[in-house]
């Protein structure tokens with residue numbers, strides 16, 4: 001396998017494929033900027049060593065390297081669920097993509113010496129029909145002075161895909177007892193050791209025992225300060241609302257066969273994730289990207305900002321059949337339904353508007369009951385799963401149900417919030433007219449709003465929705481830029497464009 005891949009993708013002196021530990025196919029990257037290693041098993045980064053620095057990632061000396069086993073250390077890709085799978089105790093911890101072989105989609109050497117390795121894997125009919133499945137996953141690993149990893153999920157299935165995920169990064173530290181972490185002050189977290197929820201008050205976070213915390217609703221960069229190695233590791237991210245911090249300490253380390261009893265002082269996990277409260281629901285054809293950037297230098301401004309204009313969430317109409325170059329399919333693809341009755345163009349559209357207001361303000365206009373009533377509907381409420389009363393703060397979260405009452409017709413519409421990812425994305429089902437995904441991309445001092453509606457059942461509905469959204473997006477612009485709500489409210493005046 002490695003020889004064939006070497007011939008297809010190898011770059012002499014820069015990218016080499018060989019048989020690594022356990023005979024697993026390994027990719028070794030050697031450039032003036034950094035050295036790195038990645039295994040096809042789990043598309044698993046195991047080493048990252050910037051030029052002139054010590055190794056940044058930790059790898060257990062006891063790790064297994066075998067299909068069906070997770071590599072202990074480096075950057076496990078936890079997907080399509082994080083930790084245990086709620087309804088199946090036999091399911092592999094942290095999902096199944098980290099214990100399966102991936103395929104190589106491409107290898108590129110850029111002018112600045114950065115090497116990008118692109119991996120992918122696709123699932124139809126996973127081993128257990130209860131598990132979430134029918135998704136295509138890409139993992140793009142950029143090796144330069146920083147290590148950037150982008151995990152992109154495409155929901156290929158006919159229904160919403162519930163998703164939790166993590167880039168479960170193990171960092172090498174001199175001694176956990178002398179290391180601190182900043183970037184999580186004020187965040188709420190689930191303390192897995194104590195079994196309860198807390199709020200992070202004091203910073204920096206120090207370590208004096210087993211630590212296993214999932215911090216929620218946080219998009220900040222974390223910094224690992226390691227005086228023993230005289231370095232600070234910056235863990236920046238995009239498309240992630242959870243950060244998990246973990247060190248097993250003595251007892252937990254001794255309980256893991258692939259973790260040396262005396263190895264725990266030398267590692268710390270700071271994981272880029274979407275888990276627990278930050279679980280997501282991808283609509284059919286929807287995509288989601290989560291990116292982690294690991295560096296020994298402070299994060300450049302352009303990374304912390306929203307993704308560049310060309311990077312947009314993309315709702316591809318679900319069509320049967322695999323993409324042109326079929327990725328490894330782990331089970332025979334099902335017969336699948338024929339593609340939608342409509343051709344893809346009629347089944348979906350994108351409407352865009354530029355608004356002179358920052359993404360957070362535009363996001364709030366969509367993802368809060370109060371915001372929606374100012375420009376779109378007469379009344380709105382969001383209700384948490386299983387709850388009967390609307391959310392007190394009126395703010396939507398992924399997985400909520402919603403109820404909107406339209407002003408002109410008085411029609412009451414019920415639906416599901418598919419994604420509420422501040423301040424980048426808001427997705428929701430749209431009754432019998434498929435689903436909508438709205439992305440908010442910073443553009444100068446303003447926001448480019450792109451609304452993609454997919455799954456439209458007929459050309460008539462397509463026209464009605466496209467016309468409606470064209471007015472309402474214009475009304476949103478009018479309201480946020482000039483405070484003017486263009487909706488006609490006089491009941492005697494019907495049939496005009498704004499009523």
Ligand code: TA6
Nearest residue numbers: 070083093094192212244246271
């Ligand atoms: O991310 C923290 C955590 O969920 C811990 O609870 C611990 O289980 C760790 O992941 C390692 O998980 P693994 O399945 O790799 O042993």
